[in-house]
């Protein structure tokens with residue numbers, strides 16, 4: 001065990017935690033501790049190595065494959081001659097791995113930071129032991145380093161949750177941490193889970209020619225989305241994948257094509273590989289949080305206030321380990337807030353969780369922000385909602401789209417927007433004007449549907465006209481008439 005080394009700031013976690021080292025903090029001494037993620041124990045956290053970025057690079061390749069298969073509808077004859085999985089995989093990690101390694105080396109070599117490549121555990125107030133588990137740093141693998149900090153930030157993220165029957169079975173399985181690095185495409189795969197990760201990987205593998213079976217305990221896929229959109233997605237998925245809803249696995253064994261699962265609905269499914277995508281749990285255990293006086297919720301999330309403070313003085317937290325939202329843009333916003341608060345104790349900023357958007361990069365894409373129709377009704381709003389089909393606008397015709405939907409939810413009395421829910425091409429980008437309308441509204445609240453619809457030009461005939469038309473279809477009180485020409489002079493009264 002080394003003597004203790006003191007730092008102004010200790011950061012545990014090199015995901016969004018790594019972005020805390022702002023120029024303002026460079027005058028002090030900072031330690032960044034990270035044990036790595038995924039099958040390569042990579043530096044830089046989930047999003048870069050095993051999350052957002054690689055998945056979207058695979059999704060893009062899958063989208064290209066689908067476009068080829070679909071081309072005949074437009075009078076363009078094309079065939080998908082083959083899929084070179086290793087080339088697809090190596091394009092992704094050939095790009096990402098050097099960024100991760102470069103990020104680690106930068107932290108190891110930088111003058112004002114010291115990298116500890118291992119597992120951190122509190123042993124007292126702002127006092128930690130780090131067991132060095134990874135090579136590449138200045139500390140010997142296997143050694144235990146003791147460090148203290150004036151301030152400590154816990155940004156340890158989350159990891160896949162594995163259902164007990166899978167663990168008990170001893171059968172080999174993949175999670176998002178390992179599936180992207182497999183050597184060969186399987187002929188078939190069983191995906192357990194009906195959330196975001198399941199929807200994205202089911203698209204990737206089916207578009208690349210793998211027979212995909214999805215097993216989820218709920219009746220609809222993506223059930224956190226607006227019911228109408230989640231139902232429409234589930235209906236589409238039934239035509240594309242072998243979908244078992246309301247069907248938890250009860251037993252898992254080797255057999256069939258490789259692995260076999262008995263489901264609660266009495267059926268048995270089989271595939272060469274098993275991918276588990278049943279949610280993620282915060283990395284708050286094995287951190288010695290009791291020794292530091294840091295309390296956690298029953299679900300494992302660290303208790304945090306709106307400024308990023310834990311229950312222990314001088315100990316902060318952000319991202320998946322404490323947030324209600326396991327999303328990179330949220331972890332990044334929280335990191336910006338904590339970075340400010342670390343150096344401005346008299347002028348604390350707050351997390352902004354008012355309108356957190358999210359998107360699912362499946363086929364089709366989905367996106368959401370704000371309240372669902374059911375949530376808005378439950379909150380007592382007099383709700384008006386309009387669902388516009390992509391196929392009703394000119395660019396939707398060009399795309400021959402027959403399934404895309406853009407739904408907007410608003411308050412009938414005030415005309416204020418409450419939420420939007422989208423399924424279709426470019427959903428993740430098309431939703432951005434609604435995010436702006438909700439987040440950047442004036443002192444009286446979000447922009448009204450009328451302001452958004454008629455307070456600006458909509459490029460014709462762009463796909464965004466589907467949102468314009470959805471807004472124009474809302475039935476709001478007469479003085480907020482969505483279709484009336486917008487008067488910029490009167491905007492302040494709205």
Ligand SMILES: Cc1cc2nc3c(=O)[nH]c(=O)nc-3n(C[C@H](O)[C@H](O)[C@H](O)COP(=O)(O)OP(=O)(O)OC[C@H]3O[C@@H](n4cnc5c(N)ncnc54)[C@H](O)[C@@H]3O)c2cc1C
Pocket residue numbers: 012013014015016017033034035036037043044045046047048050051052053055118119120121155156157158176197283286287318319320321325326327328329330331
């Ligand atoms: C497959 C997948 C796809 C995703 N796609 C998207 C997407 O498209 N858009 C989106 O917004 N979000 C997406 N997410 C979620 C997003 O990746 C996370 O919300 C985000 O990365 C969380 O960042 P973080 O900094 O909180 O944690 P992380 O990035 O996970 O960083 C935590 C770090 O702490 C380290 N650590 C943990 N415990 C210790 C310890 N005791 N000692 C030392 N180090 C430790 C870990 O090794 C890790 O490097 C995806 C997630 C997954 C799994």
Ligand SMILES: NC(=O)c1ccc[n+]([C@@H]2O[C@H](COP(=O)([O-])OP(=O)(O)OC[C@H]3O[C@@H](n4cnc5c(N)ncnc54)[C@H](O)[C@@H]3O)[C@@H](O)[C@H]2O)c1
Pocket residue numbers: 163192193194195196197198200215216217218222223247248249277278279280325326327358359360361
């Ligand atoms: N595009 C994105 O923003 C993106 C992409 C991937 C992941 N993520 C983040 O990662 C998080 C984790 O993703 P996820 O898909 O693992 O979780 P999730 O919470 O989205 O979905 C988990 C699903 O698994 C099902 N499930 C749970 N236990 C089960 C069991 N025993 N048997 C069958 N089904 C079971 C649940 O009913 C649910 O449908 C997401 O919540 C999201 O915040 C985001």
